[in-house]
Amino acid sequence: MRDGVLGIQQPRRRGLTDEVAEGIRHAIFDGSFEMGEHLNEVDIAERLEVSRGPVREALVQLRQEGIVTMKWHRGAHIVQFSAKDVRELASLRTVLEVFAIREAAVSATETDLDQMNQVLTAMSRALADESDHAMIQLDVQFHDSLYRAAHHDRLWNAWSSIRSQVMLSLLVKRHTFNEYYRDRVIAEHRDLLQVVAARDPEACERAVREHLAATYERLVSRFRSTDEETAESTDR
Amino acid sequence: MRDGVLGIQQPRRRGLTDEVAEGIRHAIFDGSFEMGEHLNEVDIAERLEVSRGPVREALVQLRQEGIVTMKWHRGAHIVQFSAKDVRELASLRTVLEVFAIREAAVSATETDLDQMNQVLTAMSRALADESDHAMIQLDVQFHDSLYRAAHHDRLWNAWSSIRSQVMLSLLVKRHTFNEYYRDRVIAEHRDLLQVVAARDPEACERAVREHLAATYERLVSRFRSTDEETAESTDR
DNA sequence: GCATTGCAAGTTGTTGACATTCGGAACCTT
């Protein structure tokens, strides 16, 4: 946020709560937990060498991000997305992102555009590595920079509260994205950057709608429509 | 949610965290705290007769709701809205609520419409009492029922994360709303209900845009703008 | 056998004590 006088990034002091939240988030994205798995507070606390206090506070945060659910005296579980959930993510995200890109078209600075561009070049590099995980991360990162370019704190918060869900829903089905990512991601995102740079609100809205429709059309079908159906045999 | 077999409303068990969060929220809305005031954890804990643990967890929740800010080792403060904040609330809320009412127009049930109607009648009663506080509460409550009619969990969460801010920004300037509330609230909200009931998406969108524009046009001017904002702002 | 009841183990919820950090008052230096 504020760099020191010497341009040195002064160590941002933050509590264990945030560290733990990031740790758990990272673990979830890395696939260290199964979908629906129970998160044991003492396990996490011991593994991160912290007490349970910060862990609990972190879980409250993650609940707000929608990637864990909590019930009274029943602890936290990783969410399990149904097709309905993904459809909700798609529709809400479209609404937010159309708004975001229209705002960005008006108030994006050169710096903002640069950052979007940097993500694009990072994508090109990642394409060679064929790492789906890295690519998805960059995908989300690009949209981060788009939202940031809108310069709208509360819009950013709204995005933050579904961001982790978006990331998780993509990661879970990452293997179905191979061809898509190889063929179209970079082009589509470059289009987004261009319409923003061109300051054309209408083109912006069209580009976002197409981009998200294309992404989610294939994604939704990968999730089960009823989560009542169950249940693979118990793994214990 | 699920009533017992005997129709007995089983007491919804919830932790102290939620109770405390609601307590603090209530206190803030009641004006028990000044804007920007520091929230002392031990004071709150003692006053509510709980330990600091639940209080801290509750504050994390309230931070997510945007009505308190927290900094490392500096605790929690009530937010202070600037004109920019209120403008952000207005624009984001418009985006969300347009989406909400269009969804509601499609998927609202009779029960949903009934609940909206109930709030309307409660408003009529409150109008006589001339209690601004009660009226604002009902105003927000009406919009609650609108969002609920959309049957979209993530949209509801997005609304929840600005709801408290909306409520607070209205309450802080409640004295400027006398005439408006007396004259137009009920009519405008009844319009909203009618267009939803008519299942007319376009009329819905128009009604919401007008309603919110009217509300925020007068509200924004009541908040003072920050220095930097006036310095670099370009009107549009 | 099947359902019910009581127990026990394990997990979460809560608490009070301890450690760390911030901000300001008092003090020294110039």
Place this chain on the structure above:
DNA sequence: AAGGTTCCGAATGTCAACAACTTGCAATGC
């Protein structure tokens, strides 16, 4: 007296123990 430094009080951050709750299992009764 102005400016900087040191120290202390007060609040927050963290921890480990205690209490409450849920759940699965086994014993009991039918």
